[in-house]
Amino acid sequence: MKKRQSATIKTGALALILAFGAALAGCGADTDTKTAAADDTAAAQTAATDPQNNSAESDTQAAEGETRVVKGEFGDVTIPAHPQRVAGIYMEDYMVALGVTPVVQWYHPSWGIQDYLNLDVPQFDITGSPEALLAQQPDLIMVDGGADQAAYETYSKIAPTYRLPESMLQDSKQILLAVADALGMPEKGEEVLAAYEKTVADDKAKLREKVGDETVAVVRLNGGEKTMALFGIKNRYTGSLFSELGLTPHPLVGEMEDFQQVVSEEGLADLDADHIFIFPASGDWESDENKEAEKILDRPVWQSLKAVQSGHVYKVERSYWQSGGIRANLLKFEDVMKHLAP
Incomplete structure (x- = not known):
């Protein structure tokens, strides 16, 4: 997960980078002088014969300096x-x-x-x-x-x-x-947002028809710790499934104040959601760590869950399920539609 960085830039490192850049700029200076002079002459001739192009270049440079x-x-x-x-x-x-x-x-x-x-x-x-x-x-x-x-x-x-x-x-x-x-590019932002909202509206309507009030939960498998974390409705990464797509959270999810909570085996027994999406905390499902952690899913308490018994547990890719960006949301929504409203 994201870790805050508090390192400071060392003056010596900065000086070294600047010195390196200066050294590169100085290499072959004698040879480059003649080339530069020729380029300047050509540029001047172009400007004299094409003042409109020269004006456009000046406008671009001015805009870039704003x-x-x-x-x-x-x-x-x-x-x-x-x-x-x-x-x-x-x-x-x-x-x-x-x-x-x-x-x-x-x-x-x-x-x-x-x-x-x-x-x-x-x-x-x-x-x-x-x-x-x-x-x-x-x-x-x-x-x-x-x-x-x-x-x-x-x-x-x-x-x-x-x-x-x-x-x-x-x-x-x-x-x-x-x-x-x-x-x-504010106009591009509005354009992307409009397309996003149309996808949300279309998906929400189909899910209402296909899933109705069936409950949904999102679980993360913590490989190193061999635990499970339940994501709440306020989770920045997966809360959009409920707030935007209109899916019904399982009560354990809907009542959660924290973004996520590690679930004990006793608590897991109460997770009788109709549908469960699950992903590993890091890596992919084929990694050795996650294959080992996946043995948790063989425990009787997990096997007894309603979603497991009905075949409604869906393994998904962790990187976009642990991101709240626009692209990540759209990919999560694709997963949801594939599994819940094919």
Whole structure:
């Protein structure tokens, strides 16, 4: 799971990176001088013969230099009006939904990455040094509640950092619009949201017809601990099944105040939900750790559950079931429709 980072950037490391960049820039300077002079002459000739093209280039450069102010969790921050190289730490899902590729993808050694995004970009270990992020030269960094003020201040030394307000972090739709706005594409955000809401409305209607008031629960198998965690209706990752798709939570789920709770064997006996979705905490179902943990499902108490006896337990992929992003939600909804309303 996400781990807060409080590491600070060391001056020596920064100086080394800058010195390395300067050394690269200086290599072959004598040879490059003639090339640069030739390029400048060609550019001047182009400008003289095509002033309209020259004006368009100037307008683009001016636009790229524009800034604006957004209100983040830790105060106002000035960000590029048209960011080009964006790091969205924990926010990659929304960027992908908007058609924007982040410069890095967050990674945690004990959790992995959000595999479902299929990103081909450098990974940034959020438990390690920020130099890997610095190396990608972002012009904007966006973060959510996974970054506390110390981490925010570290990121801010690399590039303007927009930490989304805490008040919106339980609502993926608000996050989508905030990310789209920060990227300078609010219209695209509205377009993606409209498509998302149409999917939700269509799925909800079909589920009402197919499932009715049958109860649903979501369980995570904790491989290392060999325990089970029940996810509540307020869980940021799976709460959308109930709040948006309109599924009926099992009473144990609906009454839960916590985002999730480890369930004892006695408590598990009371989980007589009609349908249960289950996923491993990390890795895939074929890993040795999860195969070992899966032996919990052979216990009599699990085998006695209504959903098990009726064949209504559904194994699903953990990375998007443990994410509350727009893309992740849509993939969860696909799983729900496949199993409950085929």
